[in-house]
Amino acid sequence: MTGSGGGGVVATDFRGVLRHYPTGVAVITAREADGTPVAMVVGTFTSVSLEPPLVGFLPDRSSTSWPRIRRVGSFCVNVLAADQEDVCRAFVTKAPDRFERHAAGDAVSGSPKLAGAVLWVDCDIETVLPAGDHEMVLGRVRDLGVSPEARPPLLFWRGGYGAPLPPG
Ligand SMILES: Cc1cc2nc3c(=O)[nH]c(=O)nc-3n(C[C@H](O)[C@H](O)[C@H](O)COP(=O)(O)O)c2cc1C
Structure with a gap:
C-alpha cells in the first residue's frame, strides 16, 4: 500500500493513486446555433440529485469543446457501451466522420444522440461551479432513456478500457 500521508500532493501521486478508481465513459454532445455538432469524452459523468433531477460532469479548463x-x-x-471503444477513440481523436458514423438523431435539446449508447440524458445547463483546474457542470435533466438491450457499459480503469462482470 502506498500513500503520501498528507502534506504536499504531487501530480504523479494524485494520478498514480486515482487511476485505480474506475469510471464509465460518456460522450457529451451539443449542437451549436448554426447546426455544428460538438462533443467531448468524459469519465466524470455522475448522477447528482433526484429532486430536482440533476446530473454532472467535470470539464478541464483547457478543454476547447466545453466553452x-x-x-x-x-x-x-451518451454513456458508451463496452463494445464502443472505437466510438470513444473517434471522439477523442476528433475523427472527421465521427458524427456521420455514430450519431443517430437528436435529443429534445437538439444535441446529437449516439447509436448504441447504454443510456442518454438530455440536459439544460443549470450551474457551473469552479473546481480547481476543472469546472463542475450541473445539468437539469429534460429527458432520458436507456437502450432496450440493457448493454454493459465501457469502463476506464488503470489507463485502459474494460467491461464489468455482470452482477450475480
Ligand atoms: C476515458 C477518458 C475520460 C476523460 N475524462 C475527461 C473529463 O472528465 N473531463 C475532461 O475535461 N476531459 C476528459 N478527458 C479528456 C477529453 O476527452 C479530451 O481532452 C477532450 O477531447 C477535450 O479536449 P477538447 O475539448 O479540447 O477537444 C477524458 C478522456 C478519456 C479518454
Missing part, C-alpha cells in the same frame, strides 16, 4: 457546449446551454450525455 462551445456552455454557450449552447444544453447538452446530451
Whole structure:
C-alpha cells in the first residue's frame, strides 16, 4: 500500500493513486446555433440529485469543446457501451466522420444522440461551479432513456478500457 500521508500532493501521486478508481465513459454532445455538432469524452459523468433531477460532469479548463457546449446551454450525455471503444477513440481523436458514423438523431435539446449508447440524458445547463483546474457542470435533466438491450457499459480503469462482470 502506498500513500503520501498528507502534506504536499504531487501530480504523479494524485494520478498514480486515482487511476485505480474506475469510471464509465460518456460522450457529451451539443449542437451549436448554426447546426455544428460538438462533443467531448468524459469519465466524470455522475448522477447528482433526484429532486430536482440533476446530473454532472467535470470539464478541464483547457478543454476547447466545453466553452462551445456552455454557450449552447444544453447538452446530451451518451454513456458508451463496452463494445464502443472505437466510438470513444473517434471522439477523442476528433475523427472527421465521427458524427456521420455514430450519431443517430437528436435529443429534445437538439444535441446529437449516439447509436448504441447504454443510456442518454438530455440536459439544460443549470450551474457551473469552479473546481480547481476543472469546472463542475450541473445539468437539469429534460429527458432520458436507456437502450432496450440493457448493454454493459465501457469502463476506464488503470489507463485502459474494460467491461464489468455482470452482477450475480
Ligand atoms: C476515458 C477518458 C475520460 C476523460 N475524462 C475527461 C473529463 O472528465 N473531463 C475532461 O475535461 N476531459 C476528459 N478527458 C479528456 C477529453 O476527452 C479530451 O481532452 C477532450 O477531447 C477535450 O479536449 P477538447 O475539448 O479540447 O477537444 C477524458 C478522456 C478519456 C479518454
